Amino acid sequence: MNIVTSALPSRMKAAVLTGAGQMRVDTLPLPEPAAGQVRVALEGCGVCASSLTPWAGAEWMKFPTEPGGLGHEGWGVIDAVGAEVEDLFVGDRVAALSDHAYATHDIADKNAVIRLPDQLAGQPFPGEPLGRSMNIFKRSLIRTGHTVAVVGIGFLGALLMQLAVSAGARVIAISPHQFSLALARRAGASETIPMHDHSRIIDEVKALTDGRFCDCVIEADGRQWPLDLAGELTKERGQLIVTGYHQGDAQQDNMRLWNQRGFDVINAHERDPAVCVQDVRDAVEAVQEGQLDPSSLYTHHFPLERLDEALDMTRDRPHGFLKALMMYL
Known part of the structure; x- marks a missing residue:
């Protein structure tokens, strides 16, 4: 009953x-x-x-x-x-x-x-996206000293940026929106780059990393060209985390580049219900401890x-x- x-x-x-x-x-x-x-x-x-x-x-x-x-x-x-x-x-x-x-x-x-x-x-407390940010962060293995680029600073990208900064990483925030870039600076991003000119962004990140590119790149936009850009910014044997929600027509990967760089690609869209629940529990703990602060987002x-x-x-x-x-x- x-x-x-x-x-x-x-x-x-x-x-x-x-x-x-x-x-x-x-x-x-x-x-x-x-x-x-x-x-x-x-x-x-x-x-x-x-x-x-x-x-x-x-x-x-x-x-x-x-x-x-x-x-x-x-x-x-x-x-x-x-x-x-x-x-x-x-x-x-x-x-x-x-x-x-x-x-x-x-x-x-x-x-x-x-x-x-x-x-x-x-x-x-919208548990699903907060938990998802924790799942992506855990799978990315970001740690102190890493250089991390976040391509797309929407809600999820902003959460991941917070987590990366909290872990001691150097964060490069890339977004087409000045509002998001200003938010990224307030949250501790080391550098911010407007997402307008594909080749210029590659050149800027290359210069910022002494030609090595990034240990981890998180694609959080969901469109083809930011996904292409994210691959270009990932260093050899680095990690490319695909978390943008790609809809519509099937999209393509630059497998030639991916093969040349030999980086790991993680499709961060968790589907195991038990894992998703644990991710939300981890998000609760992260908010309590101040590792995540979604309130301003x-x-x-x-x-x-x-x-x-x-x-x-x-x-x-x-x-x-x-x-x-x-x-x-």
Whole structure:
């Protein structure tokens, strides 16, 4: 039997994408958690760039979406617990790796919920991207003395830059946006380079590294030419970390260069659910210890009814934009 607090609302709101660039908000009955599940009264959900291709109406996309669908960066408070859940309780504040978090409530498997400590009370915590930054950082093996280039300073790139600086690396931040470069300087980047002229960037990084290029390059942009650029900036036997979300047409790799340099390539898109949960736990610890500070990176906040604006802004990236959060409370 489900354990439910008293005086709960009986209805929830959920965004539904109805077509390319179109949405509505429906009012629906609250779902009940099954065995091994919990229901989370969401405080908010981050907006991920992976929602943009469905939002644009890709030919494979089916409309309407399920209520709350595509939202996967939610956090909030457990308000109902299903059977066979023994270590999570009504009232626990959590990050949830669930799939329908563009809504005021969502159901999550008990093994996909990470309890948030009191120290983080009142702070937004989109667990999936914060955990992803920890996964990428761990796999990159960045350490003191390394020279690290981050190509693309959006939300994820900014988090990775923080982690690299915290590890004692020399960070070169590369972005087309002056706002992001200014943020990178404040966060401790040693050098910042505007991402406009491909050949000039290569020459600048070559000069900054005495011709050796970078121990590790993190491509966090998601387009073809920044991926090409990232390979050019990686030294022999270095590491190229591909973390940009590449969508649309199949992209190509410069295998001739990659073979010549002999560097390791890591596709940092984790798919093991248990690893993803541990990554979020690591992110909780990193925020508590000050290794990560995402607070200044949440630049725009929207109510659920304005999800369309949040998605458009995530696509268009106007000046000053890094990360949109949907806020429900």
